[in-house]
Amino acid sequence: MTIDGRTRVIVHLAYPSAHLRTPTLFNARCVERGVNAVLVPWEIAPGDLAATWATLRTARSLAGAIVTIPHKETAATHCDRLEGVAAELGVANIVRRDADGAMTGRLYDGLGFVAGLRQHGYEPKGRRTLLLGAGGAATALAQALLEAGVSELVIANRNAARGEALAARLRRLNPDSVVATGAADATGFDLVVNGTSVGLDGDPSSPVDIATIEPGSMVSDIVMKPAMTPLLIGALTRGAQIHQGEHMLAAQVDLFIDFLISDAAAGNETRRPALRLA
Incomplete structure (x- = not known):
């Protein structure tokens, strides 16, 4: 994997993070598909998530975040939009940062x-x-x-x-x-x-x-x-x-890449029906 100035960055929000397997599978699949992106684990305590989220909105190299225990429900409340079943359940495990800094969440678990x-x-x-x-x-x-x-x-x-x-x-x-x-x-x-x-x-x-x-x-x-x-x-x-x-994870990796990278590159034309959050 080559990381350069155009690499799209995805953070994996978890607490703790030492057990995470997703970065290994995700990054290997990006190499296989020729996608210039990298997933890195971020160990964020629940009390620090709001402050972290504000930073994510301003990071222009950020494609988004994968979200795991214990943040899935809280992350949904920080999203500007929830799509599909994420809107119905109020839970998100994948969040895309759009070009304007808006955060769009989905649920693929x-x-x-x-x-x-x-x-x-x-x-x-x-x-x-x-x-x-x-x-x-x-x-x-x-x-x-x-x-x-x-x-x-x-x-x-x-x-x-x-x-x-x-x-x-x-x-x-x-x-x-x-x-x-x-x-x-x-x-x-x-x-x-x-x-x-x-x-x-x-x-x-x-x-x-x-x-x-x-x-x-x-x-x-x-x-x-x-x-x-x-x-x-x-x-x-x-x-x-x-x-x-x-x-469960292996079946989601391509869905993650498509949503974070391919959908964004296509101008988000493939969005499912969404809920606009207040």
Whole structure:
């Protein structure tokens, strides 16, 4: 990779940032596609995000930002525009800085997650699904799973009120779908999805009692470091199938590049319907 005065810069906003895998995949793909851009990790504490955002608006070499835990919901509030499902859910994981400094956000986590499942031979349609978590990433996964046609979605979150608030929002958006809240118990579920950071980077915890995982079920974890989390290791001991976090990311990389670089170069003509924020 050659970095010069025309290189478009993307920052990866996270806290912490040591576990990030996205820069490696993103930068390698830019080289493959001949795109003069580079992604660098920025470890930004939640209390510093607003000040950082003001700086991003003035950086003319900046193409945008990729956003991960714990900033996805807060980042959406800083955007001038939210497009597609990001506008419906108030969550963004990719933000483009337009030439005038305006920030446009989208959400690709859910799309990438479902695409990753299907690319690896698993169809979520018709599956009774347990989703662990109700934060920004889990919100994106929830909507995508409902759009993919899961038969029932049960949300288990340590903060029960937050879980119910997400369930209520999803019911409004998907009136024909079955959405409920429940315990972190995998009994009777075809698909179990960890949408939290539990198990990240040495954390020995599992977001669900391993003993409740059904043999033959599919267990997926969005955590990417380590590749084999305590949840996935435990799922294998129960005779379940597993799906690793990197697959969700890999399915999004080209979408990120297209939105940040190609769409901007084309004058943003490919924008989806957007919500103008107050």
